[in-house]
Amino acid sequence: MPETKKANCLFCSLQCGLGFEIDQGVPVRIEFDAESPLSRGSLCARGHYNQELLLHPRRFLGATINRRRVPWSTATTKIAGRLSEIRSASGPDSVGVVVGTELSNEDYEAAVAFARDVLGTKNIAVAYDGNDYPFLMGGGAGDAEPTDLDDADCFVLIGDVFWGHPCVAKRVIEARHQSRSNAIYTMNPYRTNTDWFADGHITVAPDAEPVALAAILKGMNAQGAPSVPSGKLAEVSDLTQADVASVASSLKEHKKVVVIATSRLGDSTSAYLTAKLARKLAKAAGGKYAPLFRGGNAIGAFGRVGSDVTVPKIMEGVAAGGIKGLLVFGPDVAQLYPGTVSQDDLEKLELLAASAIFENDMTKHGDVGLPQSVWTEYDGTYSASFGQASKIAAVVDPQGDAKPVSAMLEAIAIELAGSLSRTAAAAEHTELEIDVPAALARIGGVGAGIVLVEGTNPLHRWEGTITGRMTFPQRQKPYCELWVGEGTAARLEIESGTSVALSTDRGETRIIATVTDRMPAGLVAVPSYVPDARGLMVWTVNAGTRWYDVSASGASLKAEG
Numbered sequence: 001m002p003e004t005k006k007a008n009c010l011f012c013s014l015q016c017g018l019g020f021e022i023d024q025g026v027p028v029r030i031e032f033d034a035e036s037p038l039s040r041g042s043l044c045a046r047g048h049y050n051q052e053l054l055l056h057p058r059r060f061l062g063a064t065i066n067r068r069r070v071p072w073s074t075a076t077t078k079i080a081g082r083l084s085e086i087r088s089a090s091g092p093d094s095v096g097v098v099v100g101t102e103l104s105n106e107d108y109e110a111a112v113a114f115a116r117d118v119l120g121t122k123n124i125a126v127a128y129d130g131n132d133y134p135f136l137m138g139g140g141a142g143d144a145e146p147t148d149l150d151d152a153d154c155f156v157l158i159g160d161v162f163w164g165h166p167c168v169a170k171r172v173i174e175a176r177h178q179s180r181s182n183a184i185y186t187m188n189p190y191r192t193n194t195d196w197f198a199d200g201h202i203t204v205a206p207d208a209e210p211v212a213l214a215a216i217l218k219g220m221n222a223q224g225a226p227s228v229p230s231g232k233l234a235e236v237s238d239l240t241q242a243d244v245a246s247v248a249s250s251l252k253e254h255k256k257v258v259v260i261a262t263s264r265l266g267d268s269t270s271a272y273l274t275a276k277l278a279r280k281l282a283k284a285a286g287g288k289y290a291p292l293f294r295g296g297n298a299i300g301a302f303g304r305v306g307s308d309v310t311v312p313k314i315m316e317g318v319a320a321g322g323i324k325g326l327l328v329f330g331p332d333v334a335q336l337y338p339g340t341v342s343q344d345d346l347e348k349l350e351l352l353a354a355s356a357i358f359e360n361d362m363t364k365h366g367d368v369g370l371p372q373s374v375w376t377e378y379d380g381t382y383s384a385s386f387g388q389a390s391k392i393a394a395v396v397d398p399q400g401d402a403k404p405v406s407a408m409l410e411a412i413a414i415e416l417a418g419s420l421s422r423t424a425a426a427a428e429h430t431e432l433e434i435d436v437p438a439a440l441a442r443i444g445g446v447g448a449g450i451v452l453v454e455g456t457n458p459l460h461r462w463e464g465t466i467t468g469r470m471t472f473p474q475r476q477k478p479y480c481e482l483w484v485g486e487g488t489a490a491r492l493e494i495e496s497g498t499s500v501a502l503s504t505d506r507g508e509t510r511i512i513a514t515v516t517d518r519m520p521a522g523l524v525a526v527p528s529y530v531p532d533a534r535g536l537m538v539w540t541v542n543a544g545t546r547w548y549d550v551s552a553s554g555a556s557l558k559a560e561g
């Protein structure tokens with residue numbers, strides 16, 4: 001008889017509940033979970049990929065050395081031997097450990113213990129996607145719980161919350177319609193799906209959310225609200241002083257405000273300040289703050305892997321030759337941060353060992369590849385937005401030789417040190433030193449040329465990020481498009497549904513354009529999860545935030561002849 005086993009979706013930090021119908025050990029169907037405290041039976045399009053993820057024919061299922069299949073123990077012995085040699089010759093800090101954001105809390109604890117106690121290296125970092133890291137540094141994990149959504153009478157939604165995290169939409173819209181006086185305010189560089197439901201939409205220039213938030217905080221007379229330089233608000237948003245006073249008084253009048261903000265690619269200082277000020281806004285309104293992240297367990301990673309060493313720092317170490325051994329558990333660093341690490345740099349490493357669910361540039365070009373279990377193949381706990389800590393019990397046995405990261409680390413540790421003791425310790429994060437007035441003054445509007453902003457399409461993420469290929473969007477043309485405003489399209493003679501050449505200082509790609517009245521003049525939204533489009537962006541390290549700023553210089557758009 002088929003049975004139903006419950007699990008959670010880790011494709012974003014909402015961690016919606018779902019069910020798997022299991023027939024003779026095989027997941028045959030995804031089911032909704034009406035008892036899930038946050039999603040209450042909702043599951044977005046991405047959530048349905050949980051089954052495909054388990055059964056995908058391109059899963060990476062066998063350990064490899066130089067891409068040749070080997071027994072699991074041969075691979076871990078090779079890693080342990082090479083680590084010993086590197087540590088003896090160059091010291092413990094010559095090894096770096098990078099973990100992804102879809103691992104369990106227990107995996108993170110094992111990784112920290114492995115780096116600290118077995119290797120003795122300080123170089124451990126989390127490969128956050130987008131600007132999850134500065135977003136977490138600014139506002140933390142938030143204090144809203146699922147039940148706060150039931151009686152909220154006002155929402156401030158920063159970013160395209162519904163598009164990136166669709167399952168929160170149902171709860172927000174239900175709460176909004178409980179009373180005519182309830183309200184939703186949105187803030188975004190262009191009109192998104194979230195804005196369809198808004199009572200008031202604040203248009204800001206890309207990365208200018210902190211200016212609008214600071215102005216509203218000032219309007220509320222909130223303690224410690226940063227000053228906005230004169231003229232800046234008009235330069236970067238459509239808010240007038242009267243609008244600011246109206247939003248500020250509305251937030252004060254409503255009894256239960258929930259501020260929800262979502263992380264995206266862009267300027268990392270702006271992401272940090274957006275989170276900081278969004279949290280402050282929730283507090284000033286006597287409400288709750290809920291940040292939503294791209295990484296399913298970004299909150300768990302942040303709470304356990306604490307260090308001033310971030311991925312940019314480790315990649316600098318790889319490029320400079322100080323890091324000679326690199327262990328990567330989960331992410332395809334080359335695809336996540338295009339152009340930040342070169343093939344030559346990776347080839348200089350004396351050891352590159354990588355685990356992944358699908359073969360990627362790390363496992364392909366590494367010395368050793370280890371197949372990694374999906375979160376629904378092993379028991380683990382995970383920390384979600386809205387304060388839930390959920391346990392996922394394995395719904396199926398791991399496929400092939402796939403194993404959880406903690407089991408990999410244990411096997412390597414036993415060869416190196418005899419054991420791996422996992423002592424959980426809360427992570428420490430040193431506060432960032434950001435000159436807030438200078439950062440607000442630096443934020444500018446959209447100039448005369450073309451400005452690329454991230455267009456978030458959840459389907460791009462999972463077909464693209466999991467498999468490293470874009471087979472689904474390439475078949476489904478409408479999902480792989482850029483958005484351009486009507487005025488800009490007319491100026492450049494671009495028609496909807498036609499191919500355009502999009503280029504930046506980093507290269508050129510061809511993509512289908514959709515002309516829409518949602519985009520303000522000069523702004524072009526690109527599907528950033530398409531590797532080609534992502535690779536057109538420039539990823540530069542911001543010393544202040546210790547993270548990547550993602551921008552595109554020299555952007556231009558041409559109709560294809």
Ligand code: SF4
Binds near residue numbers: 010012013043048
């Ligand atoms: S909203 Fe996020 S957690 Fe929920 S089903 Fe979609 S991707 Fe998964």
